[in-house]
Amino acid sequence: MSDNDVVLKSKGLGKSYRMGATKVEVLKGLDLAVRRGEFVAIIGASGSGKSTLLHILGALDKPDKGTVSFEGRDLGRQSGRELNRFRNKMVGFVFQFYHLLDELSVLENVSLPTMASRSILGWFGCRRRAKKRAVELLVQLGLGERIKHKPYQLSGGERQRVAIARALMNKPDLLLADEPTGNLDSVTGNGILDVFEELNKAGQTIVMVTHDDRIAERAGRIITLADGKIRT
């Protein structure tokens, strides 16, 4: 694996939680590298630290030990502002429970990352382009008729596709998905995985967490997490 291809790299990651008087070590010196254009599935039993790892990779959480670097830059050394920019531009999150904002329409939810990165004036300057991009994404994901709907008017699969569109809005280098099909029936879940496969074919780097081996098989590479370490 050439270092030039590696977009995301973690070294010696350690993370522990305190549950009452007990200290639970979730990650124990974990090393991981993801190449550009890869579709990686991380599997493991419940409580094995998959989601914790994903959150650390996406700078939503901090490791107790070790480093995470994205395109060669150590995330632990980035300022708060740089991390905000990283979360806004470089990475897109897809959560198990979609996490859409109920007060916003589908189109507004998808446009949110672009709106969040701009001032009011800046938004007015780019809103046509942003709206066009959001509509294109929604059409691409089969939600062209739903752009004015509110999240609670959509099915689970539709909500997850809106969440994917939101994650892709700012054309991130990396898509992180935490149990994206965990809350969906198998048919709808397969539809979401089809979307991920298509995105990956188009060059999108994806890291997906799942506890289901059959879902993980749709990825290009499977990493198994056990005892806080990667078991290949």
Place this chain on the structure above:
Amino acid sequence: MYKLILATRYLLKRRITYFAVLAVALCVFIVVVVMTVMTGLVGDFKEKNHDFAGDCVVSSESLVGFPYYEDYVGKLEASEAVEGVSAVIRSYGLLSPRGRDVNRGVEIMGIDPARHSRATGFGDTLHHRREDVAKAFVPSYDPNLPGCVLGIDLALERDSNGGYAYDSSPRRVGFSISCFPLTARGALAGAGTALANTKTFYYSDHSHSGLARVDDSIIYLPFDEAQALCGMAGATKRINAIHIKFKPNVKLQAGCEDVRRLWAIFKTEKANESQAYLLNTVAVQDWKVHRRTLIAAMEKEQMIMGAMFGFVGIVTVFIVLVVFYMLISHKSKDIGVLRSIGVSNVDIIELFGGFAFMVGLAGSGLGVLGGWQFLLRINSIERWLFAHFEFQVWDRTMFAIGDIPSEVSPKVLAVIVVSAIAACLIGALIPSWQAVRLRPVETLQVNQL
């Protein structure tokens, strides 16, 4: 942009925010109404006191008064700052309607009505002689009789609405006024074999100052007559006070300083005179200080009301804080989502700050509108309550209050609106700050949903 959209949606879509808006509106409504009425009453009371005293008063703390005043009045009249000067006799006496065996203590003010009107608002308080103040002491029914101007509550009865039964011209009524003349050393001077000077004056007009203590206790007499009655018209004539009005462009404190400067010069000039010691009892005061015993009480009441409504403000902050706490607790997922797409802590505080601002603006807007509409109708509401239930906020037979003040001050409104919005911002700040201190991952945990 998303902050504006989200804050607006939180405001419109969340039922709990309606309660926050309603709480703010109610508090603002109460504060607007009470502060307007209180500010109106205090302002009106101060204005009437100002009208009664003029801008500046040079007065002796002793009933004996002070001499050589003509020279000082001359100096004042020559001053560019002064518009009107009125020398005044002030003393106490007994008043008894002729033919009736009753008497009551009154305060006597001896004035030259024309001069006093130039120095104070006296002329505007008259009823029959308002257009011809110089003739205030000339009874219309017999110009040769010595006249007097009675405080309106000495002259007329008040009805339950606070109104008076005015006559088209003053009734012919005589009053015996007895005074106790004092020597320059403060001893009772005696008048022949009696200790009191007594003279009869005839009701020529009444004065309605709107100040209860003035209207029910003061009788105005012609200056020379009062001076003689009080034993101040001897070889060295004395007075008790000089009321002064400044020209419109003269600031109160600057005018008073000028009067003090002239008084110091005058006092030095008269230092070797035989009754110069009486000049040491004289003080130069602006009208607020001169009437401070009355005004301070009202201002204290206003201050206490302000403090009470400060507590109302604290309750508002608490209500808003509780509402925001509940709301933001329900919105922790949104905060997590926003953090996951790169929104900063400051932006999240701004989002909820904007929301709080909208709640404050909507609430205070409703409160101000409601308060204003209520104040527009407050007097008709009171009249209706009186007509149907005989309820009055102020019993008009006791209080010298006409209508309930209802003029809304834009300055007071601005202060109330700004305070309400500030209360909302403070109420939103604490839960917002707590929310952004959570790690994004904590708010996105499945078990948090």
